[in-house]
Amino acid sequence: MTREEICCGLRVGQQVPDFEIDTYEPTKGDFGKFSLKKAKKAGKWTILFFYPADFTFV
Amino acid sequence: MGAEVVTISTDTQFVHLAWQRDEKLLENVKYPMGADPTGNVSRMFGVYDEETGLALRGTFIINPEGVILNSEVNYYNMGRNIDELMRKFKANLHLSKHSNEGCPAKWKDEGDRTLKPSAKLVGKVYEALQ
Numbered sequence A: 001m002t003r004e005e006i007c008c009g010l011r012v013g014q015q016v017p018d019f020e021i022d023t024y025e026p027t028k029g030d031f032g033k034f035s036l037k038k039a040k041k042a043g044k045w046t047i048l049f050f051y052p053a054d055f056t057f058v
Numbered sequence B: 001m002g003a004e005v006v007t008i009s010t011d012t013q014f015v016h017l018a019w020q021r022d023e024k025l026l027e028n029v030k031y032p033m034g035a036d037p038t039g040n041v042s043r044m045f046g047v048y049d050e051e052t053g054l055a056l057r058g059t060f061i062i063n064p065e066g067v068i069l070n071s072e073v074n075y076y077n078m079g080r081n082i083d084e085l086m087r088k089f090k091a092n093l094h095l096s097k098h099s100n101e102g103c104p105a106k107w108k109d110e111g112d113r114t115l116k117p118s119a120k121l122v123g124k125v126y127e128a129l130q
Helices: A003-008 A036-041 B013-022 B040-044 B082-097
Strands: A020-025 A030-035 A045-050 B003-009 B033-035 B057-062 B068-074
Touching: A020 B003, A020 B013, A030 A036, A036 A045, A045 B082, B013 B033, B057 B082, B068 B082
Parallel strands: A045 B003, B003 B033
Antiparallel strands: A020 A030, A020 B033, A045 B057, B057 B068
């Protein structure tokens, strides 16, 4: 990752580096992995929805 | 609508499992719940709060080529509007198929009027929107 990414985060218009993240998949009832590379390969749009913590409100 | 939706918080995947099973509001969740306990992915998108170890309420729309087209970040106590997210996503889809058009401020859905930027439109946007 470049220094710019570490201090400011990615900006609109920038290319997101391929990344993977561990997941829980409710439809399977099991753990999995989300890979941006795979979503791109499948021609899919990706919407990332960050939030502070489970078991909280809003 | 053909998008991969992934939620992400700094909880582990085990907490996600427990929460999804426990909270009635999450009964119908079908999307993967991402775990970012190290905060690496949250930092990548600039939503990691070093003081609390939690992620801010950020939404990012990424196209199939991997480019971020939209970003919205709210502070802890303000939720996001799903209608607005749908609006932005539909606008992105439309524009990806009609790259010579623009979605004006009041655009809400497929079929709403768009603008075709050109020399003819310069200074005449009001007329184009009537």
